[in-house]
Amino acid sequence: MMSDLVTRWAQRDRVREAAMSTSAARDLVARYVAGQDLDDLIPVLISLIDKGLLVSVGYLGDHVNTLEQAAANKDVYLTIVRRLSDEGISSSSELSLRLSRLGQRLGAEGRHFALGAARTICRAASNAGVLVTVDMGDYELVEPTLRAWEQLHQDIPAVGVTVQAALHRTQRDLSDLAMPGRRIRLCKGVFREPKQVAFRNRHEIDLAFVRDLRMLMNSQVIALVASHDPRMISIAEELIRRTGRPPESYEFQMLHGVRPMEQRRLADVGYRSRVLVPFGPGWYDYYTQRLAERPANAALFARSLFGKR
Ligand SMILES: Cc1cc2nc3c(=O)[nH]c(=O)nc-3n(C[C@H](O)[C@H](O)[C@H](O)COP(=O)(O)OP(=O)(O)OC[C@H]3O[C@@H](n4cnc5c(N)ncnc54)[C@H](O)[C@@H]3O)c2cc1C
Numbered sequence: 001m002m003s004d005l006v007t008r009w010a011q012r013d014r015v016r017e018a019a020m021s022t023s024a025a026r027d028l029v030a031r032y033v034a035g036q037d038l039d040d041l042i043p044v045l046i047s048l049i050d051k052g053l054l055v056s057v058g059y060l061g062d063h064v065n066t067l068e069q070a071a072a073n074k075d076v077y078l079t080i081v082r083r084l085s086d087e088g089i090s091s092s093s094e095l096s097l098r099l100s101r102l103g104q105r106l107g108a109e110g111r112h113f114a115l116g117a118a119r120t121i122c123r124a125a126s127n128a129g130v131l132v133t134v135d136m137g138d139y140e141l142v143e144p145t146l147r148a149w150e151q152l153h154q155d156i157p158a159v160g161v162t163v164q165a166a167l168h169r170t171q172r173d174l175s176d177l178a179m180p181g182r183r184i185r186l187c188k189g190v191f192r193e194p195k196q197v198a199f200r201n202r203h204e205i206d207l208a209f210v211r212d213l214r215m216l217m218n219s220q221v222i223a224l225v226a227s228h229d230p231r232m233i234s235i236a237e238e239l240i241r242r243t244g245r246p247p248e249s250y251e252f253q254m255l256h257g258v259r260p261m262e263q264r265r266l267a268d269v270g271y272r273s274r275v276l277v278p279f280g281p282g283w284y285d286y287y288t289q290r291l292a293e294r295p296a297n298a299a300l301f302a303r304s305l306f307g308k309r
Helices: 002-010 013-021 023-030 038-050 067-086 107-128 139-155 170-177 202-217 230-243 260-268 283-293 296-306
Strands: 054-059 093-097 131-134 160-164 183-187 222-226 250-255 273-279
Touching: 002 283, 023 283, 038 054, 038 067, 038 273, 054 067, 067 093, 067 107, 093 107, 107 131, 107 139, 131 139, 131 183, 139 160, 160 170, 160 222, 170 202, 183 202, 202 222, 202 230, 222 230, 230 250, 230 260, 250 260, 260 273, 273 283, 283 296
Parallel strands: 054 093, 054 273, 093 131, 131 160, 160 183, 183 222, 222 250, 250 273
Antiparallel strands: none
16 A cells, blocks of 8 residues: 555655755654644644634654653653643643553553553643543554543543544444543544454545444534544534534544644634644654655655755
């Protein structure tokens, strides 16, 4: 598949090194990633909020191999929360919390640490008026993430969780999860999982997304519709009209730099429209994921690296 080719190409050492050192490449990346530290991030958030959008912050840390690294990431998340509060933008902000950055992959001890750290972060965020939605990792993390989320949610009911339409299990998960007032984010799923557990064909994933979306819109959850797909968005708008949902019971969410005009349109017609803004040292892997979703951009990226300057 084209997207697999793009991912393999982008992961070559020569491409990675060129991307790190070429300013034209960094300019392209800046469309999707708000720099490496909080001083880069905050002006991007403020400019989106000034345009009537809500924001979500995604921290792109390096891979976590030790509990010390997990602890350092916990501190980063707490610093983000403090900074959102100091800047007076808490009420427009959400934190997209990735449990693998807190040690979730480091065995039983790591999972224990991740839950404790996530609890501290969620409490700090709740005290500061910042929402939290837990991201979903690859298939092996789904069960531990849902179990951890249950505990976080018991403590702080506003903490949301992400589900991936591509997984066979998601319909079943949603029948347990879709309780009144819970914040549930529906995305297609970024990971390519084996066919035993996931739909792999685009059309099947889209059908699953629509089934899940209907379920969310017909329940009393706060539905977070995380997609850039024009068809999924118009189906969501139609379901909103048909169900007569109150405006605070759903929102649209997209990634920074992807379909920014559509993000604005949704806000302009009066929907809650939230932009997930990633930042941090792990920007390269994130950017190559966006390239794999949109292989046409890979050619532009390659020219910025290796074309005449
Ligand atoms: C807020 C948010 C949170 C997310 N959280 C998670 C998570 O926790 N776990 C997880 O696995 N995945 C997560 N994702 C990623 C998601 O699963 C998809 O990989 C990603 O959003 C692409 O899927 P899509 O629904 O936009 O549809 P796609 O089928 O990828 O794209 C459909 C259409 O959208 C438009 N489009 C898509 N990408 C681009 C682009 N780069 N530039 C221009 N147009 C584009 C095009 O019109 C395209 O035809 C999240 C996504 C968002 C927006």
